[in-house]
Amino acid sequence: MSAGLAPHDAPEGAQAIRRAMRILRAVVASQDGGARLVDLVSATELSRPTVHRILQVLMHEGAVEQDPSTRRYFAGPEIALMGLARGRRFPLLGIAQPNLRRVSEALGDTVFLSVRRGHDSIAIERLTGSYPLQVLAIAVGARRPLGSGVSGVAMLSALASEDARDLLAANATRLRLLGIATTRVQAEVALARRLGYAFKPQGVVPGTSAVSVPIALGDGAAQAALSVAAVSARLTRERLGEVVPFLQAQAADIAQRWQRSHRSARAVAT
Numbered sequence: 215m216s217a218g219l220a221p222h223d224a225p226e227g228a229q230a231i232r233r234a235m236r237i238l239r240a241v242v243a244s245q246d247g248g249a250r251l252v253d254l255v256s257a258t259e260l261s262r263p264t265v266h267r268i269l270q271v272l273m274h275e276g277a278v279e280q281d282p283s284t285r286r287y288f289a290g291p292e293i294a295l296m297g298l299a300r301g302r303r304f305p306l307l308g309i310a311q312p313n314l315r316r317v318s319e320a321l322g323d324t325v326f327l328s329v330r331r332g333h334d335s336i337a338i339e340r341l342t343g344s345y346p347l348q349v350l351a352i353a354v355g356a357r358r359p360l361g362s363g364v365s366g367v368a369m370l371s372a373l374a375s376e377d378a379r380d381l382l383a384a385n386a387t388r389l390r391l392l393g394i395a396t397t398r399v400q401a402e403v404a405l406a407r408r409l410g411y412a413f414k415p416q417g418v419v420p421g422t423s424a425v426s427v428p429i430a431l432g433d434g435a436a437q438a439a440l441s442v443a444a445v446s447a448r449l450t451r452e453r454l455g456e457v458v459p460f461l462q463a464q465a466a467d468i469a470q471r472w473q474r475s476h477r478s479a480r481a482v483a484t
Contacts, residue, residue, distance in 0.1 A: 233260060234268050239334070241278055241287050243357040248286030257388055306431070306438060307339055309471050313440070313464040318343040321457060323444035326352060328365035328426075330437050333385050334358060335366040349443035351418035359385040361399040362392055364414045365439035368426035370399075371406035372436035378403055411458050415446065423449035425457060429465045431472050440465045 240257040241249050254269070255262050269287060272278035276292035310327050317325040322343035328335050337356045342348045352363070360366035361382055370378045382389070382396045382403075389396055406412035410427070417424045424443040428436030440461055442449070449457070 230268075233258070233264065234272065236260070237265055237268050238272060238277060238289075238293075239332075239357065241272075242289045242293065243334070243359075244286075244288070245353065245356060246288075248281060248284065248288045250286055253391070254287065256391055259387055305475075306468075306472060309475060310339070310438075310440075310468045313468050314339060314341050317341075317440070317442065317461065317464055320460065321442060321444075323442050323448060324348050324350060326365065326441040326443065328363075328369075328439045328441065330360065330366075330369050331357075333360055333381055335360050335363060335369060335439070337365070345444070345448065347445050349417065349419060349422045349424075349445065351422065351443065359388040359392075361385055361389055361396070361403075362394055363418070364412045364424040364426040364443075365441045367399065367402045367406050367412035367414075368428045368439040368441070369436040370403045371412060372428040372430060375407075410462065411454075413449075413454065415449075417443055417446075421446055425449060425454060425461070427458065427461045427465045430469050438468075440468070 236258045237254055237260070240254050243249075243257075244253070249257075251262065251266060251269070254265050258265060269278060269280075273280060273290070276290045278287050279290040280287050306329065307327065314325050314327055318341040322345040324343060325341050326337050327339040328337045330336075334357050336358075337352050337354055340350070340352065340354050342350070358366065360370055362385075370381060373381070379400070382399055386396050389399065402412065412426045414424045416422075422443055423446045424441055426439045426441035429438040429440055431437045442457060442461065
């Protein structure tokens, strides 16, 4: 497909591939819980016959598998094998590892590195700290629509207001299925944009809180986020005055080293 071809003008073959990818992403996002057919229909906004037909092909290719007892769909072994074939799957992770260790050691709580992929936020690393109670609510590889978690709010806050609204509109159905109103996310994004960080006083797990700062890679727009999750007593608004500047300094360092590595790579290429 040419770069200038709009999605709705794509040839039928490209449309079929795009639909298959939407379904596959929805299956992968369900993680170990699996997804029902009705869930995939709602998440992709495709017709039930279309979703069922594409699932059959994906199952035949090993990209999706189905539990015969629950009828739920899961990512198949072919997906894992394809991932292994890419040696340096996340170059950013290698650059950010020293900063992640620095955060976990200094704060004692769980630190996450997430990246934006299309309309989603994906956790690509999680390091635990020394505090006896660690928050492990989000697993590495967890894929969530932007806006459903603190990292997504942080990344949205670094976008232009119109771009953030467009992304939320595109994710409206998926967010609604999670019980999240886009109006609430818009308010959270506006606040994060004003403060320079996103804060969730109530995290994914009851009794926990999370804070996240965007990482601007290249063009100034955040394509990643650095987050900390902890029991709520350890992320009080008072402690945020210490935690946030520290996270922002680490995020800035990651961004600077990422940009230097890309400049060096371009210099070598030329």
